[in-house]
Amino acid sequence: MYKYFPHKRYKHTLEFLEAHISTSKTILDLGVENPFTKIMKERGFKVENTKGEDLDFDTSTIENSEATVVTAFEIFEHLLSPLTVLKSIKADKLIASIPMRLWFSPAYRSKTDIWDRHYHEFEDWQFDWLLEKAGWQIIASKKWTNPTKKIGIRPILRWFTPRYYIVYAERIKNSKD
Numbered sequence: 001m002y003k004y005f006p007h008k009r010y011k012h013t014l015e016f017l018e019a020h021i022s023t024s025k026t027i028l029d030l031g032v033e034n035p036f037t038k039i040m041k042e043r044g045f046k047v048e049n050t051k052g053e054d055l056d057f058d059t060s061t062i063e064n065s066e067a068t069v070v071t072a073f074e075i076f077e078h079l080l081s082p083l084t085v086l087k088s089i090k091a092d093k094l095i096a097s098i099p100m101r102l103w104f105s106p107a108y109r110s111k112t113d114i115w116d117r118h119y120h121e122f123e124d125w126q127f128d129w130l131l132e133k134a135g136w137q138i139i140a141s142k143k144w145t146n147p148t149k150k151i152g153i154r155p156i157l158r159w160f161t162p163r164y165y166i167v168y169a170e171r172i173k174n175s176k177d
Contacts, residue, residue: 003029009164010036012144013073017095020140020168021045021069027140028067029089030055030075040071047071056080059088072096076130077121086134089171094136098122100143124165136169 013036021027023044029037033049040047050061056079062070070091076082077098086094101121122130128138146163 006049008144008146010039011082012142013097013166014039014163016140016142016166016168017045017071018043020094025069025093027069027071028062029066030062030070030072030085036073055085059085062088065090067091069093069095074099074140076127082130083134086131086136092171094131094169095166096127096131096169097128097164100124100165101126102165122165123132127165127167131167131169135172137172138169140168140171142166 017040023045023046027040027045027047028094029047029049031050032052037047048065048067053061055075057063062085068091070089070093072085072094072098076085076096078106079085086177099121101123116171124141124143131138144163
């Protein structure tokens with residue numbers, strides 16, 4: 001399923017997660033179990049995943065979860081309605097990352113896998129605004145690049161242009177009322 005292992009992204013994601021979330025917390029990770037789920041478990045996190053349901057239509061796993069933290073690593077760009085998912089979260093802590101919109105590259109679209117397409121490609125301010133509208137306050141954030149070993153203008157730009165954005169957010173009290 002994975003053509004390559006995203007070592008840099010996983011390293012930054014794990015460092016950010018460990019800096020903000022204790023292993024004593026329970027995590028609902030949006031998306032099916034994946035290689036990063038295994039990494040989180042190996043580091044002592046208690047993780048359950050959603051089951052592959054279309055979260056645009058079915059948020060029951062999220063709504064019924066007793067987890068104290070929700071993680072969403074490169075999930076929201078695939079949803080038509082990430083606001084609905086963000087509002088359905090009962091946990092009061094969220095760690096979420098997105099691939100950022102690159103002005104020099106078109107939106108990602110797999111031609112063979114309909115689940116592997118980006119409906120949204122956010123800029124950081126757009127993702128911040130989405131979280132705020134859904135009742136979340138960003139406590140910390142980080143960006144990093146994703147250089148490639150290819151030759152060309154776009155590969156050079158990837159050395160300097162942030163590709164990933166991750167946030168730690170907490171539910172604003174009374175935001176679901």
